[in-house]
Amino acid sequence: MAVTFYDLSSDAGLKKLDEYLLSRSYITGYQASKDDLTVYSAVPKKSLDSYVNVSRWYKHIDALLRISGVSGEGSGVTVEGNAPASDVATPPAADTKASAADDEDDDDVDLFGEETEEEKAAAEERAAAAKKSAKKKESGKSSVLLDVKPWDDETDMVKLEEAVRSVHQEGLLWGASKLVPVGYGIKKMTIMMTIVDDLVSVDDLIEDHLTAEPINEYVQSCDIVAFNKI
Missing domain, CATH: 3.30.70.60 (Ribosomal protein S6/Translation elongation factor EF1B)
Incomplete structure (x- = not known):
């Protein structure tokens, strides 16, 4: 499904884009694509300070372009200047659910959580066995x-x-x-x-x-x- 943003030269269009990027790193999918390049070329740089999410996304794409030198037209996103800003499409429901599910999965992962008593006991037992084996050798x-x-x-x-x-x-x-x-x-x-x-x-x-x-x-x-x- 294509995502269409209208009149990104207007404050109303940029506001819609800012809301869209609130929970996203890219225009479509989970990595940078030509869609990001299309919108990137249509966003006026002078307006970046007024829209936090657009500014974050813009700087990220700009950095990727400097590193990779990628250029080209977008394939899944069109930018038209004559339609009203209220017609800006919202992201597909499936994408929203997937993003929410990813956020929930991230919340479940505690990389710095404390070890349970069972994990501590197992670790101590392995250490003791390794020490005993090394001692015998x-x-x-x-x-x-x-x-x-x-x-x-x-x-x-x-x-x-x-x-x-x-x-x-x-x-x-x-x-x-x-x-x-x-x-x-x-x-x-x-x-x-x-x-x-x-x-x-x-x-x-x-x-x-x-x-x-x-x-x-x-x-x-x-x-x-x-x-x-x-």
Whole structure:
């Protein structure tokens, strides 16, 4: 549907155009077209200060012309000087509704709105998971040799070893072991283990597990013989 503006050289015609541009950036559609050029060429520059919306639109089209150098006759808008200004057509109802709908959609979008509790919790959970994953990748490993000493020569060393190896923990891997005589018929057990440094504390392992119940029934003490980074 064509939109016709009459007698834009008159105050009445410019007033109608100003009202039309109150809720629009362009004459037709949602981007500049040849229709804007046609009306642009018909609007007297000396009248711009009196019509805010026409002035805004005119300066915008003028800037686009300076950048792009586009020129040409309008195809959907005619400007005639002999018809009364009251005959200026109003924008189609469909365009008005579309514009109103767009405005409502814009109102619904809050780019700076606060996060909901669910969004905050999800973000914190993702951050924690990423941190944990990075920590595991960066964690170093160590090889540790332990001396495990029994209470006396009557301690069952087979059960002592079983008790020690029963300790399972993330980042802990038991290795080879052997019995070493210490005198008076008493033997101690030396055992290798590999640990992930950020996951296993050797001191805590000894204090909380190897020399605590029920393993302390067989183990009297533990000493770190060697501690080497892998």
